[in-house]
Amino acid sequence: MFSLESLTTLVQDWLNKTFPPAIALLFEFVIVGVLAIALFAALGLVLVIMERKVAAWIQIRLGPNRVGPKGMFQSAADTVKLIMKEGLTPDGADKFLFNLAPFIVMMVAMLVLAPIGFAKGFHIWDINIGVLYVSAISSVSVIGILMAGWSSNNKYSLLGAMRSGAQMVSYELSVGLSVLSIIVLTGSLNINDIVLSQQNGWWLFKAHIPAIISFVIFIIAVTAETNRAPFDLSEAESELTAGFHTEYSGMKFALFFLAEYINIFIVCAIGATLFLGGWMPFHIGNWESFNHVMDYIPTFLWFFGKTFFLIFLIMWFRWTFPRLRVDQLLNLEWKYLLPISMVNLIMMTLVAIKGWHF
């Protein structure tokens, strides 16, 4: 069976045989870096075209259809345009912070990628606190957004950044609590362990109603945390023109744009890992033959399939719902989602202690 695990071990063994360990490690760094950047570029292109096609499909129109077959190269053309554009820095802006902000947002998005398991035995960093690492690092991106909003010296940007700050800090709590409710079941923060614990069924189906509740809360909260509609208050086109990145142009804008899509990918990957079994094929208890058939589908296809399904869900939200108002947004979190997820966590703990899950 085709597996990426053999590939990685092959490369690692060869490097370790040929070079001294220090040099081999260096080569591994380079390979991983190149792969991560390549994945980023590919994801950016794919997700942008996907969003536009999904939007077009929902809005009864065709979407981009001129560049390449069925418009598939549209986002490549857009990238070329954005690279060619001048990256303006406004006069009154704090130049250092203004130019730093997009890179912070981008770097955070890149760092979060490290512990995610893309396929069986195929991850950059098998760290034992994987989930904790992800939630810790992803909260740094709010600094980049606040920095962008403040340093632009623009009132719209400032308002957008303040909204974004309030929003991301509050919704992180719900994300954390719903992630925690799965951790309670697995007893491990290691992403690999979490995936392996779903060998005989995904947590979404195994752990009764609390898991479904926390999945729904997770999806709502990550939509808010990535500043996507209906929670895109920090951009809020009709209110704040473009929110925190009003003053950005060219590639600096593109970095924010790309980081948004990478963040969506990452939160969906986390969601897929926690609730839908990551790269684990669809298994049902002890139906041996069924499970065996499912195993024939390569694990990376399972991972990307689940992730893109969740991404599609989030895109679907964006093109269906109107935007919330800022006070309603915070009410939703503090008055509804947070108490519900707290109670849900207790219920989940009960399920875990009593062993009620399958």
Place this chain on the structure above:
Amino acid sequence: MVEEIGKTAEGDLIINVGPQHPATHGVLHLVITLNGETIKKVEPHLGYIHRSIEKMCESLTYRQFIYCTSRMDYLSAHINNHACALTVEKGLGIEIPERAQVIRVLMDELTRIASHELWWGAMAMDLGAFTPFFHAFRERESINDIMEETCGARLTMNYMVPGGVMMDLHPNFQNRVKTFLKLYKQKIHEYDELVTGNIIFQNRMKGVGYLSKEAAISYGVTGPAARGSGVSCDIRKLYPYEIYNQLDFQEILETEGDSFARYMVRLREMNESIKIIEQLIDNIPEGDFQAKTKAVLKLPKGEFYQRVETARGELGVYIVSEGGTTPYRIKFRSPGFSNLSCLDHITRGGKIGDLIASMGTLDLVIPDIDR
């Protein structure tokens, strides 16, 4: 904080919304004073698209000046032309053939639906939902096709002339309209499913931008915006022109006075317009489409006033004639201008999002305000 609202103080955030801004739908300039997200004051600045249409009309003949008015409220071009034509006819004392009257009413109501469709899409877009815009345009397109066929233009139609309409209906007109009616009835439920019933939408609209009945009257608000506050002000009912008094339709009134009431008035008004079209489409009388008029029109000395109900409210046309071929003075009482005046009143104390939502339900067309 509540007592501070309405007063500005040192340290308030003052933001220019517009003249180029996605939510003002044109070149409206609002200077808003904010305390955090709370709006303390909204000050509209006008004049960015002032083309002095009223002054231009003074140097144009009674046939020519009507074409300028299509560019005022470009979403109800027919109704603007209609108002002007009616005023000139009043001055001349012409009797309009019945066929022309029916055609005019049909066109008015089609325009009203098209205008409300665009408003519905644009307002949903103001609230951050992009998809309704395309759904609204799907139906609006077929109205535009009807207009294109009969009037030769899709947006700034110049179809109504003193004495009737410019040319006869296209032979395809009735079929097209019937196809549109069928399409509309198939699709209208999507409007409620996609937007009206949405919990986020209702939370954004209900209790927001409250305009009391008294305030609506004192600000001179007309049209659906006033009818959402329970003010009966439908000119088609109160001062019927053409054949409106023979038609069976309702004046839509809601009493809540909030943004949602104004929204519902427009949605229900579209159904009333459909009802009017259905009554007329099979009963277009035969005959002339234009009364015989002189080549050069001269209004007798005096003052003439006529009001009609556009998609946005009451449009009044006031002509002062010295007896020549051109008007001495023309004044348009445009609905948008009066409706805009209540914006500060209804948005004070709300959030920025409320301002956008309330502005959306007032349905402002900026060239109508500036003229």
